[in-house]
Amino acid sequence: MKLERLISMIYMLLNNEVVSASALAEKYGVSQRTIYRDIDAICAAGIPVVSYQGVNGGYGIIESYKMDRSLLGTYDVGSLITVLHSMSTVFDDERAMETVRKLQTIQKDDRPPNLSMDMGSLRSYNESLRMLRSAISDRHAVEFEYVSGKNERTRRAVEPVSLHYQYDTWFLFGYCRSRNDYREFRLSRMAELRLLPDRFERRHDASPQRMTFxxxxxxxxxxxxxxxxxxxxxxxxxxxxxxxxxxxxxxxxxxxxxxxxxxxxxxxxxxxxxxxxxxxxxxxxxxxxxxxxxxxxxxxxxxxx
Incomplete structure (x- = not known):
């Protein structure tokens, strides 16, 4: 609970110029003494929190630590948040959500988004995507049963290179050990996907042959x-x-x-x-x-x- 409160406090401080100890205490339902201890813990973690004295005083994070709001316009930030949020849902990617939270700190308004996107799908489909993404990052070969466009069922051993999404469909591009060549595979035609124990050292510089509509x-x-x-x-x-x-x-x-x-x-x-x-x-x-x-x-x- 304390960790969640600390994380929330950090992003609240990033989103505001100055926040008083009393406002923080009221928001999180704790005493001001607890807030003081939390601020000390945040500073100890390397985040430069400074205190401001006076009637309108409180706590804030030094401006040089925050992302420059002028680098991205409202449209840019909103679009990035939409895409990253959808991707983080598909891949259960905490790093993407962390980026979303950072981008939210430089949004210039709090109006509801005018664009939304959901790339999610069936749970088993998302699990396959996460496994394949992990395999690509760790250079792990994978194996799966595949149904080709000619309706032939085969087992494929593949060195995965990249995932891409087009025409409402996810594709895996990789080097097929079964065919000794690069191939594209629709995830919808895969079954029994599993990681192989070996990692591959081969460099894959080839780009997928983009399917044309x-x-x-x-x-x-x-x-x-x-x-x-x-x-x-x-x-x-x-x-x-x-x-x-x-x-x-x-x-x-x-x-x-x-x-x-x-x-x-x-x-x-x-x-x-x-x-x-x-x-x-x-x-x-x-x-x-x-x-x-x-x-x-x-x-x-x-x-x-």
Whole structure:
């Protein structure tokens, strides 16, 4: 309890020019004598607390110890706090939270933040991220079961290099000992992640081959027209937020986009199937027929129900 009070007092002193002993005693529900002892303990820890005499006297921290407020504007500080707070939640990173608390001491106003971000996910997902981050820092190899884009299940031994987040997905970039080359792995396709006992000495200077969103976009080749019922408009816009759209008099939504490869076609069909009867492929007829054939295959699977 005393440690928590001391830490809180330090940040209160950092956030204020001068704070009286009586105000501190009232805030923490202790006597002024206890506050005096706490101030002595803070000074002994190397934090330069000075006392000011007079009617408006009290305690403060010398200005040269505080971060210069002019280095960062309010927008910069608020953005940094938002990002660091989200990262500290994902990785349970006390160092990031310490930086957040330091940045809060130079905020020029106490208005509520106008930006928030939550990169958190399922608990097991966050635990994998923390394990991988630790492995990267300690240069520990890892092993996991992985499902490739070709739906092949393999075990991979990897020397992890970096984690990156894009398109709402976490990726691990590392040197795959199983393939003797650098690879990117989606965390969502990993299972049975564990640290290997050995540390690696190899220097990894390679950068990840950044995935381009073109793999998942539909452009350049086939014009596709989709219609969604009024009950599924929100979901459709979530999937096709950058496509051409038009709202119809009957309340339905028409989406127009371009499809360029087999990967895009398979993904599109999977999305349309997830809408059930609330979505329809209008054009082209070939894609409409492909969806019909897929539905018939599904129907045969459940023919005995």
């Amino acid at each position: 073109e793999k998942f976009r539909w452009n350049d080749h086939i014009d596709v027209v989709l219609r969604f019922s009024s009950e599924s408009m929100a979901k459709a816009l979530d999937y096709f937020y950058d496509a051409e759209r038009s709202f119809n008099p009957d309340g339905s939504l028409t989406i127009r986009l371009k499809l360029d490869n087999a990967v895009g076609e398979k993904r599109l069909l999977s999305i349309i199937l997830s809408f059930g009867s609330e979505a329809e492929i209008i054009e082209p007829l070939e894609l409409r027929q492909t969806l019909k054939d897929t539905i018939q295959k599904i129907s045969r699977i459940y023919s005995q129900v």
